[in-house]
Amino acid sequence: MNTFTVPPYRIKMVEPIKQTTYQDRKEYLEKAHNNLFLLPSEAVYIDLLTDSGTGAMSHFQWAALMQGDESYAGSKSFYRFEEAVKDITGYEYIIPVHQGRGAEQVVMPLLAKQPGMYFISNMHFDTTRAHVELAGATAIDCVVDECFNVDTFSPFKGNMNVEKCEKYIKDLGRENIAGIIMTMTNNSAGGQPVSLENLREVHALTQKYDISLIIDGARFAENSCFVKQREKGYESSEIKDIAREMFDYADIFLMSAKKDALVNIGGLIAIKEDKEFFQECQGRTVPYEGFPTYGGLAGRDMEALAVGLKEGLDEDYLIHRLDQVRYLSEKLREAGVPVQYPAGGHAVFVDCKSICPHIPFDHFPAQSVCNALYLEAGVRTVEVGSFLLGRDPKTGQNIESPFEWMRLAIPRRTYTYAHLDHVAEGVINVYKKRKELKGLDFDYEPKVLRHFTANLRYI
Numbered sequence: 001m002n003t004f005t006v007p008p009y010r011i012k013m014v015e016p017i018k019q020t021t022y023q024d025r026k027e028y029l030e031k032a033h034n035n036l037f038l039l040p041s042e043a044v045y046i047d048l049l050t051d052s053g054t055g056a057m058s059h060f061q062w063a064a065l066m067q068g069d070e071s072y073a074g075s076k077s078f079y080r081f082e083e084a085v086k087d088i089t090g091y092e093y094i095i096p097v098h099q100g101r102g103a104e105q106v107v108m109p110l111l112a113k114q115p116g117m118y119f120i121s122n123m124h125f126d127t128t129r130a131h132v133e134l135a136g137a138t139a140i141d142c143v144v145d146e147c148f149n150v151d152t153f154s155p156f157k158g159n160m161n162v163e164k165c166e167k168y169i170k171d172l173g174r175e176n177i178a179g180i181i182m183t184m185t186n187n188s189a190g191g192q193p194v195s196l197e198n199l200r201e202v203h204a205l206t207q208k209y210d211i212s213l214i215i216d217g218a219r220f221a222e223n224s225c226f227v228k229q230r231e232k233g234y235e236s237s238e239i240k241d242i243a244r245e246m247f248d249y250a251d252i253f254l255m256s257a258k259k260d261a262l263v264n265i266g267g268l269i270a271i272k273e274d275k276e277f278f279q280e281c282q283g284r285t286v287p288y289e290g291f292p293t294y295g296g297l298a299g300r301d302m303e304a305l306a307v308g309l310k311e312g313l314d315e316d317y318l319i320h321r322l323d324q325v326r327y328l329s330e331k332l333r334e335a336g337v338p339v340q341y342p343a344g345g346h347a348v349f350v351d352c353k354s355i356c357p358h359i360p361f362d363h364f365p366a367q368s369v370c371n372a373l374y375l376e377a378g379v380r381t382v383e384v385g386s387f388l389l390g391r392d393p394k395t396g397q398n399i400e401s402p403f404e405w406m407r408l409a410i411p412r413r414t415y416t417y418a419h420l421d422h423v424a425e426g427v428i429n430v431y432k433k434r435k436e437l438k439g440l441d442f443d444y445e446p447k448v449l450r451h452f453t454a455n456l457r458y459i
């Protein structure tokens with residue numbers, strides 16, 4: 001029986017959304033050249049493109065916005081924000097930035113002190129990888145093998161393969177490792193959590209070799225809730241205490257606040273105790289983000305962030321949040337739709353390689369399923385597969401992705417279980433018609449990040 005958790009909130013303000021007809025959607029999709037990124041949002045009924053910055057704020061956050069102090073330097077809002085981050089992390093030095101990648105552009109070049117260094121991570125998120133490479137370093141992913149067993153339950157598929165990680169450190173030389181990054185939850189692996197036991201082992205490794213440990217913690221609260229639900233010894237811990245233990249193991253915390261801090265824009269850098277490094281970060285924040293007490297944010301954004309950070313750790317909220325994702329995932333599994341199992345914290349991943357074995361990777365089976373779901377139900381999702389991956393820069397050939405996913409990302413506090421039922425029904429209907437789906441090819445292919453703006457046609 002697929003039960004559900006009732007929400008720990010009620011709705012006080014509504015944003016009307018409108019279902020379109022099949023005929024409307026056909027026209028919208030044609031005008032968007034069969035690329036869902038090119039749809040105007042009014043053409044979309046339920047938008048599961050991303051969970052980043054798309055959540056609903058509480059009345060406390062909206063009230064806090066009114067208290068925004070827009071002083072250029074030393075604003076009251078900064079101090080409230082700083083206090084909130086210190087309270088959660090226990091770290092000494094806090095800098096606001098405009099979003100997660102703002103933190104990355106400030107921090108990565110400071111860690112990669114000379115050209116040719118390496119970052120080792122359980123898995124680098126796309127923008128993190130981009131900033132590692134822009135800093136002249138190489139990004140190495142070192143996630144546990146369980147991560148790739150799509151339909152076998154494992155509680156912490158986001159964990160680092162610690163043995164392999166240590167081997168990399170030895171082989172490459174400790175002096176060439178710029179930092180170890182733990183992405184929690186592991187976004188690119190579908191929001192799979194990392195256990196505290198694993199983090200403890202990684203921490204021991206960074207102590208042994210004297211390497212900085214960085215938490216890329218956009219979803220640190222969801223990760224903490226998974227720890228409470230799945231890790232022995234934490235069943236009766238407070239979420240906040242689990243998060244604090246997690247921060248105790250690291251030196252630097254980078255966050256895209258558009259996820260677990262429940263705001264539409266924002267990010268932060270928190271540094272445990274290294275004052276010199278903090279000063280270097282401040283120095284880079286000024287030209288790239290803004291003066292270090294606003295970092296590209298309005299005072300009101302820092303107010304909303306300070307409140308959202310605390311709300312994001314509320315256990316009732318988190319249980320409901322994770323349960324929405326699990327609920328949708330279970331509905332699809334019960335109908336035989338192949339999905340990544342167990343579901344992660346923020347999204348359901350549908351395995352389109354096995355749904356459409358008749359479409360070769362370079363005709364983008366997952367994109368075909370995403371488009372079909374839009375036509376069927378007005379639901380927008382995103383392809384995570386060979387369309388996203390692009391071409392080999394040397395040979396110019398399309399790279400075959402190991403997975404062809406349709407990702408259904410669930411915005412926070414935004415949709416009801418009834419909306420998710422509508423989504424599930426749409427996916428199941430598309431699944432039934434899977435043999436009729438056709439592959440796609442390019443009408444226009446941009447050279448970089450092609451998936452955002454490419455034009456496609458059916459073949």
Ligand SMILES: *Cc1c(COP(=O)(O)O)cnc(C)c1O
Nearest residue numbers: 099100101125127187216218256
């Ligand atoms: C979203 C995200 C980022 C980048 O943050 P933006 O706010 O989108 O710039 C970095 N790391 C992880 C793990 C993320 O989920």
